[in-house]
Amino acid sequence: MAKPRPDTNSGTPNNAAQIGTQLRESRERFVALWGQMGAHWGIPRTMAEVHATLFIAGRPMNTDEIIDFLEISRGNASMTLRKLIDWGIVQRVHLRGDRKEYFQAEQDVWKLFRTILRERKKREVDPVLEELRQCRALTDGLAPRNSDDQQQLLGHNNRLNSMLTFLEMVADISAGLTNDAGAELQRAASTLSSATTEQAS
Amino acid sequence: MAKPRPDTNSGTPNNAAQIGTQLRESRERFVALWGQMGAHWGIPRTMAEVHATLFIAGRPMNTDEIIDFLEISRGNASMTLRKLIDWGIVQRVHLRGDRKEYFQAEQDVWKLFRTILRERKKREVDPVLEELRQCRALTDGLAPRNSDDQQQLLGHNNRLNSMLTFLEMVADISAGLTNDAGAELQRAASTLSSATTEQAS
DNA sequence: GCGAATTTTCAACTCGTTTTGAAAGTTCTG
DNA sequence: CAGAACTTTCAAAACGAGTTGAAAATTCGC
Numbered sequence: 235m236a237k238p239r240p241d242t243n244s245g246t247p248n249n250a251a252q253i254g255t256q257l258r259e260s261r262e263r264f265v266a267l268w269g270q271m272g273a274h275w276g277i278p279r280t281m282a283e284v285h286a287t288l289f290i291a292g293r294p295m296n297t298d299e300i301i302d303f304l305e306i307s308r309g310n311a312s313m314t315l316r317k318l319i320d321w322g323i324v325q326r327v328h329l330r331g332d333r334k335e336y337f338q339a340e341q342d343v344w345k346l347f348r349t350i351l352r353e354r355k356k357r358e359v360d361p362v363l364e365e366l367r368q369c370r371a372l373t374d375g376l377a378p379r380n381s382d383d384q385q386q387l388l389g390h391n392n393r394l395n396s397m398l399t400f401l402e403m404v405a406d407i408s409a410g411l412t413n414d415a416g417a418e419l420q421r422a423a424s425t426l427s428s429a430t431t432e433q434a435s
Numbered sequence: 436m437a438k439p440r441p442d443t444n445s446g447t448p449n450n451a452a453q454i455g456t457q458l459r460e461s462r463e464r465f466v467a468l469w470g471q472m473g474a475h476w477g478i479p480r481t482m483a484e485v486h487a488t489l490f491i492a493g494r495p496m497n498t499d500e501i502i503d504f505l506e507i508s509r510g511n512a513s514m515t516l517r518k519l520i521d522w523g524i525v526q527r528v529h530l531r532g533d534r535k536e537y538f539q540a541e542q543d544v545w546k547l548f549r550t551i552l553r554e555r556k557k558r559e560v561d562p563v564l565e566e567l568r569q570c571r572a573l574t575d576g577l578a579p580r581n582s583d584d585q586q587q588l589l590g591h592n593n594r595l596n597s598m599l600t601f602l603e604m605v606a607d608i609s610a611g612l613t614n615d616a617g618a619e620l621q622r623a624a625s626t627l628s629s630a631t632t633e634q635a636s
Numbered sequence: 637g638c639g640a641a642t643t644t645t646c647a648a649c650t651c652g653t654t655t656t657g658a659a660a661g662t663t664c665t666g
Numbered sequence: 667c668a669g670a671a672c673t674t675t676c677a678a679a680a681c682g683a684g685t686t687g688a689a690a691a692t693t694c695g696c
Contacts (some may be wrong), residue, residue, distance in 0.1 A: 253584050257591060260573040263594065271517055274559045276477040278654070289598075292590045297673080307656045312674055332665070333671065341594070343601045358475045366470050372461040376449050381452050389493045392459060393542070394465065397490075400544045409440050479684065498643080513644055534641070534694065552696045 259310050264290050265304075280306060284314045285323060285339055289346075294327045294336035322349045352412040366401065370394045438613040465491050481507060485515045486524060489540035490547075495528045497535040536555045561617075567602065571595045610615050 260301040272282025283304055288295060295303075315337055318324035323346055327336045340346045373391055378384040411427050446577075485504055489496060502512050516538055519525035524547055528537045541547045551571040551612025574592055579585045 249580065250584055253579050253588060256573050256577060257587065260570050260595070263566070263570050267563060267570070271559070271563050275475050276475050280654075290594060292594055302557075308673085309657065309675075312656050313436070313655090316674085339548050343597045344466075349603065358472070362468060362472050365464070369464050369468065372457050372464075373454075376454055376457060378449065379451065380456050383451055386458065387454060390461065392493070393491060393493055394461070396544045398549065409623065434687080481684075509643085510645075510687065511685055514685090517644085536643080 261287075261290050265357050267387060278303070278314070278317075281317055284311070285318055288324060288337055288339035289341070290339065294329060294338040296332075296334040296336050298334070301336070321353050348412055351408050355405060355408045355412065359401070359408065361400055363398070363405060366394070366398050370398060462488075462491050479515070480507070481511060482518055483514070486519055486540055489525060489538055490542070493542065495530060495537035495539040497537050499535070501538075522554050534604050548620075549613055550610050554607045554612065556606060560602070560609065564599070564602055564606060567595070567599050569601060 242338075244435050268286030268289075269279045271285035272285075275281045285396060287300060287303055297308070297311050297315070300306075300315075301308060304311075306314075313322065318337075319326065323340050324337050325337075325340075327338055329336050340349065370391070373387060376387060378387055454497070462616075466484050469487030469490075470484035474480045485501060486502060488504055498509070498512050498516070501507075501516075502509060503514075506554045507515075516525065519538075519540075520527065524541050525538050526541075528539055530537050541550065574588060574595075577588060579588050
């Protein structure tokens with residue numbers, strides 16, 4: 235599945251300055267990219283950037299470090315970190331000997347996405363489903379007298395139903411991917427991935 | 436999988452006025468809901484609303500009808516409809532005897548979501564993957580002299596790699612779900628759905 | 637080809653979201 | 667318990683995505 239890729243940088247030892255520069259650029263581009271991507275998917279840019287910063291750092295950082303790195307205000311950092319903690323993808327840690335609060339991002343990518351999926355489902359999908367069911371209830375079981383009405387009603391109910399059925403299926407899959415039997419589903423998804431790519435020609 | 440649901444409205448014939456009212460409310464709530472949902476997922480509210488309007492109407496509508504229903508400007512309607520057409524989930528149709536252009540939404544929910552998936556993948560996922568690969572190239576194959584650098588580099592590359600691998604898998608799955616062997620994958624997804632819900636306890 | 641009907645474009649504007657920063661609150665330390 | 671270190675809050679400012687509407691462009695029928 236993984237294509238062999240050529241090493242892009244020389245195999246000869248590099249000096250520390252070089253490595254530092256490359257690392258810094260790599261981090262910065264990753265953070266920018268993540269922020270941009272978040273924006274496309276309805277996640278505030280800064281929130282995604284803070285998360286990316288913590289993720290790519292791979293170590294706990296305190297508020298000031300984040301403020302300096304991203305050049306954002308203290309208030310913004312505070313609020314954003316809180317949201318990330320609410321989402322469950324960043325944790326507070328207390329480093330002994332330091333009074334400041336530190337934050338670290340979940341490093342397991344699968345766990346990360348499961349968490350995000352669970353949160354978004356809970357907050358955004360489930361309420362939609364509920365409202366959609368109420369929508370259906372409005373016209374469900376109405377018995378029209380003339381055939382024109384009947385036609386309309388039938389179409390309408392069919393449309394609502396197919397949408398609802400589909401979304402319920404999506405919700406089911408999410409729920410399955412989300413419950414703590416995570417390893418199982420990781421396997422399942424990988425299988426699905428290879429299965430689908432093979433049949434794509 | 437589908438739970439039996441009780442009819443919520445009486446089984447006795449209803450008059451036309453009643454039905455009209457219920458239908459209108461159902462449509463309006465559906466449109467509002469869809470718009471709200473879109474907004475959560477990075478789709479402009481109006482764009483989602485226009486799509487919802489066409490979808491739930493189940494018949495071609497012209498620009499003016501849409502303008503009236505959603506109370507938006509002509510310019511807005513024009514641009515939004517174009518985006519929907521670009522996305523491939525709305526088509527232009529010409530009704531004989533009418534000079535106006537009409538628009539109709541894809542009615543097959545699966546096809547609809549496959550199209551959306553394909554578009555978003557192409558526009559938002561693939562570019563991210565590309566940039567992420569470039570990101571990795573920056574630090575890939577660097578050979579640090581001291582073990583501290585080595586440590587850092589190793590961690591960094593691991594993080595980038597796990598993220599990249601994961602996203603590539605997601606892209607693969609999307610591609611599989613997306614290619615025109617759609618029926619197959621519909622079956623696959625349903626299977627996954629029931630499989631995962633069964634194991635969830 | 638001309639004029640009416642219709643659609644598209646785009647600069648200005650609007651409005652909701654995000655960010656700021658200073659003030660208030662909290663928690664820790666001596 | 668007082669004072670310092672640090673965090674959170676929130677009203678106001680900045681910002682930008684989305685919207686408008688009138689003018690330009692296009693299309694169609696005669």
